[in-house]
Amino acid sequence: DGQDQWWKSAVVYQIYPRSFADSNGDGIGDLPGITSRLDHLSALGVDVIWLSPVYPSPQDDNGYDISDYQGIDPTFGTLADFDELLAQVHARGMKLVMDLVVNHTSDEHPWFVESRSSRDNPKRDWYWWRGPREGMAAGDPGAEPTNWGSFFSGPTWELDEATGEYYLHLFSRKQPDLNWENPQVREAVHAMMRWWLDRGVDGFRMDVINMISKDTALPDGHQGPGAHHGDGSPHFLCGPRIHEFLQEMHAAVFAGRDGAFLTVGEMPGVTVDEAVLFTDPARREVDMVFQFEHVGLDQGDSKWDVRPLDLRDLKASLGRWQAGLAGTGWNSLYWNNHDQPRIVSRFGDDGEHRVASATMLGTVLHLHRGTPYVYQGEELGMTNAPFASIEDFRDIESVNHYRAWVDPGHQSAEEVLAALRVMSRDNARTPMQWDDSPHAGFTTGEPWIAVNPNHATVNAAAAVADEGSVFHHYRRLIELRHKEPAVAHGDFHMLLPHDERVYAFTRRLEDVELLVLGNFSGEDAPADVPDDAGWAGAELLLGNLPDVPDSGPIVLRPWEARIYRRT
Numbered sequence: 138d139g140q141d142q143w144w145k146s147a148v149v150y151q152i153y154p155r156s157f158a159d160s161n162g163d164g165i166g167d168l169p170g171i172t173s174r175l176d177h178l179s180a181l182g183v184d185v186i187w188l189s190p191v192y193p194s195p196q197d198d199n200g201y202d203i204s205d206y207q208g209i210d211p212t213f214g215t216l217a218d219f220d221e222l223l224a225q226v227h228a229r230g231m232k233l234v235m236d237l238v239v240n241h242t243s244d245e246h247p248w249f250v251e252s253r254s255s256r257d258n259p260k261r262d263w264y265w266w267r268g269p270r271e272g273m274a275a276g277d278p279g280a281e282p283t284n285w286g287s288f289f290s291g292p293t294w295e296l297d298e299a300t301g302e303y304y305l306h307l308f309s310r311k312q313p314d315l316n317w318e319n320p321q322v323r324e325a326v327h328a329m330m331r332w333w334l335d336r337g338v339d340g341f342r343m344d345v346i347n348m349i350s351k352d353t354a355l356p357d358g359h360q361g362p363g364a365h366h367g368d369g370s371p372h373f374l375c376g377p378r379i380h381e382f383l384q385e386m387h388a389a390v391f392a393g394r395d396g397a398f399l400t401v402g403e404m405p406g407v408t409v410d411e412a413v414l415f416t417d418p419a420r421r422e423v424d425m426v427f428q429f430e431h432v433g434l435d436q437g438d439s440k441w442d443v444r445p446l447d448l449r450d451l452k453a454s455l456g457r458w459q460a461g462l463a464g465t466g467w468n469s470l471y472w473n474n475h476d477q478p479r480i481v482s483r484f485g486d487d488g489e490h491r492v493a494s495a496t497m498l499g500t501v502l503h504l505h506r507g508t509p510y511v512y513q514g515e516e517l518g519m520t521n522a523p524f525a526s527i528e529d530f531r532d533i534e535s536v537n538h539y540r541a542w543v544d545p546g547h548q549s550a551e552e553v554l555a556a557l558r559v560m561s562r563d564n565a566r567t568p569m570q571w572d573d574s575p576h577a578g579f580t581t582g583e584p585w586i587a588v589n590p591n592h593a594t595v596n597a598a599a600a601v602a603d604e605g606s607v608f609h610h611y612r613r614l615i616e617l618r619h620k621e622p623a624v625a626h627g628d629f630h631m632l633l634p635h636d637e638r639v640y641a642f643t644r645r646l647e648d649v650e651l652l653v654l655g656n657f658s659g660e661d662a663p664a665d666v667p668d669d670a671g672w673a674g675a676e677l678l679l680g681n682l683p684d685v686p687d688s689g690p691i692v693l694r695p696w697e698a699r700i701y702r703r704t
């Protein structure tokens with residue numbers, strides 16, 4: 138029944154190195170900075186650290202554009218610093234998982250430098266090179282080989298003047314897509330992965346790994362009226378050879394290797410049915426997926442088209458994933474990562490009810506079936522940032538979007554800024570708030586992106602000293618997963634699917650049953666679950682507010698969460 142899979146009762150903590158801790162005062166977080174703060178993670182109790190990319194990179198997309206897979210960017214330190222970090226992580230009984238970004242490289246990676254050097258270079262075919270559209274000349278407006286739009290605005294094709302062909306880049310023009318059809322590419326990636334495992338790392342978080350197999354015919358995508366580009370995603374998400382590529386990778390990298398590893402596939406747009414295939418242990422692809430459906434529910438046609446969350450949609454989405462992966466399959470559980478706005482500002486209340494709503498959100502998430510991910514600062518209830526103007530943003534996606542919409546006059550600066558303030562990835566990337574000192578204890582220099590002024594009250598030092606803080610609540614949630622097998626292994630049953638305020642479900646493992654309740658509103662809300670009066674007298678495993686009555690009926694206070702247990 139899969140109880141031997143250690144990562145089912147584990148909690149992962151994601152570090153975004155640039156924003157975690159700066160050891161040398163250059164304003165950018167680094168590896169020695171992380172090493173110096175590991176006791177914070179031990180105290181929280183997490184099992185695994187996932188490190189966003191620290192490899193040499195021109196930093197066009199903060200390290201997701203890699204120019205050398207087997208090194209450390211001098212901004213972050215040296216390989217010796219890395220080995221020291223790894224040793225210190227292991228010494229504390231934790232594991233370290235690397236970010237594996239192999240859908241694309243940097244355009245400054247030697248592979249691409251060679252590939253672009255001539256049409257007959259041996260590495261030409263390591264990337265996607267194509268001539269202009271039939272009957273058009275290279276550089277003509279609309280001559281790109283397909284009409285696909287890039288995730289970072291503009292077309293997915295860049296003309297290389299020297300050879301007169303276009304190369305594909307689903308993300309920035311400095312992130313050319315590798316051609317996984319070429320077996321030499323796959324072998325080079327496998328060898329690099331083995332090199333990191335030999336060094337002692339415990340696995341990989343695989344960036345946009347469901348984009349590595351494309352429809353080689355490269356058809357145009359559907360282009361709606363008024364859209365600047367077509368949607369190529371049906372032709373590059375979970376393409377024809379994706380399962381083959383992942384099975385081959387597993388066999389070439391992990392098979393026969395001793396150790397307890399973790400592989401997680403970041404997969405935008407993955408369906409439940411595909412996820413079952415990716416994570417069926419018998420198929421040997423990845424241990425779990427990291428999917429995006431629930432973080433798209435407050436968006437319309439694009440992520441910049443922001444609308445309020447309807448709690449019933451959240452329950453329907455997460456509930457469908459729980460049901461679909463029950464038995465076979467495994468999911469990651471997350472509210473936050475380095476690409477998402479802060480959850481307490483998004484689905485909670487980052488004002489008066491900041492602590493209650495952050496702890497309620499954590500409770501509901503961590504009690505689902507799956508492996509929870511905590512993104513740095515989430516355990517403090519860190520909030521979105523008060524960005525004033527476009528000059529405050531650093532993220533390529535945000536800045537490109539602004540230029541693409543404001544410069545040609547499609548939208549006013551204020552309209553675009555309003556969406557960026559809510560959805561920009563930079564909300565997650567402001568420096569970790571360690572204490573109330575001038576730059577929050579993140580750096581002694583000038584931080585690369587402004588520290589949130591609320592670090593005066595929202596910071597790790599204050600949270601650790603306060604038993605009622607978000608930090609201690611997350612610590613208790615993690616401890617609960619380690620202690621109570623029903624949290625990791627119990628089945629999941631959604632309750633109250635139509636309730637607009639109360640999130641409710643049960644988990645059951647053999648004779649143990651848990652009831653989880655969360656109030657997603659700032660008002661009192663009755664939790665109208667079957668036998669609520671009976672539950673009210675059961676053992677309260679964990680709540681986020683004091684003075685919980687021990688008799689029913691259950692009425693949740695604003696943003697209250699409770700976990701009951703009975704046998």
Ligand code: TEU
Nearest residue numbers: 198201238288308344345405440476534
């Ligand atoms: O992100 C993949 C991805 O599709 C998103 O979460 C992306 O940030 C969003 O769709 C943009 O609207 C991964 C990384 O997590 C992200 O930081 C990188 O920029 C991206 O891949 C390219 O490597």
Ligand code: CA
Nearest residue numbers: 159161165167
């Ligand atoms: Ca530094």
